[in-house]
Amino acid sequence: MTRLQTAADPDRVIAAARRWLGTPYHDQASLRGVGCDCLGLARGVWREVVGDEPFPIPPYSRDWDETGCTEVLAEGARRMMIELPVADAGPGALILFRMRPGAIAKHVAILTTPDRFIHAYERLGVIEEPLTSAWRRRIASTFLFPIL
Template sequence: MKLADPDRVIAAARSWLGTPYHDQASLKGVGCDCLGLARGIWREVVGPEPFPIPPYSRDWGETGPREVLAEGARRMMPEITPADATPGSLVLFRVMPRAIAKHVGILTGPYTFLHAYERLGVIEEPLTNAWRLRIAFAFLFPQR
């Protein structure tokens, strides 16, 4: 599988900066959550979404042991180890220890990432050690 140019992924991600946070949305400049941001970047870099995302509750990550986000990403993206994640990689974070991964971001540099954060919208911020230690899975965007 050919991989998308990481610079293209990062440019697409940064074009979402300032988009307000909106649960379950995926419209640049209008609103998105972290999954909606990843879906929007996919549409810009790869093409149409390969399958519809079913509605999900705000507490979906607390309702079961399955790694739902990782399973979905594996269906369409090559997985790499978190240690091998570089700028342009999609990363999944465990917000709480021993919980499933339920937050999504895009690495934009060796020490920065971009994500949709409740109350703040789409922001780019430092990948602090606290964030880095929460990365549970990493994936690469395929080429269109």
Template sequence: MTIARAWLGTPYHDQASVKGVGCDCLGLARGVWREVVGPEPYPIPPYSRDWGETGPREVLAEGARGMMIEVPPAEAGPGALILFRMMPRAIAKHVGILTRPHCFIHAYERLGVIEEPLTPSWRRRIAFAFLFPQR
């Protein structure tokens, strides 16, 4: 959690991943990956900002499965990467990192990287959870 908290206050910047300069939610996860695990295994292609995007594939979850350890969301603890489905029937498009059982860090447009309570509204949107692998 110390590594993720070091990103607090980083301004929001779509598709960026530079601590203290700018990142989006995926950029936050990518930056934490680099500090915890090492170099990113492959480049991230451009992606849409549409939280209501639908489709047959959970692209974000599929990518995480290729690099991380999937766990049931109810079993995710501090340090777990959580993927949110922001709208019913949409694919998961938002990412956060649990810091305590009821708090998480994420990058949010206009607010940047913040830590906030995992309220019931946020909790019911969790679609997937993953653990970072060991270095």
């Protein structure tokens, strides 16, 4: 990240994410109250907090076991957001999860407190839940929403 220097207000990020609570799960969608997946939730929060999305999101696979050498989500986030060490992530941070060892990071959430996060989960929709040790060990990278 070179040109984005200032992080968005974490309270604003969290408030935007909480407005999505209860939105049904819908693969590759991003419409609050109608449907979204985990990336669609992050895209919606981006639109509210930062502004227009900087580029269209191409179709993507739902396969959490997908392997490869390209971390597409992390690379995309690095182009637009402020990366920080996982240990430094606090409320308002975007979290990327690697769901299986050796797989690429394919799940996205927003940290709301040091121990809770919001994400879109199949069959449950957008929910806020505890960041348990099972979730913590899957964190691959973390980012802050910028102010452009």
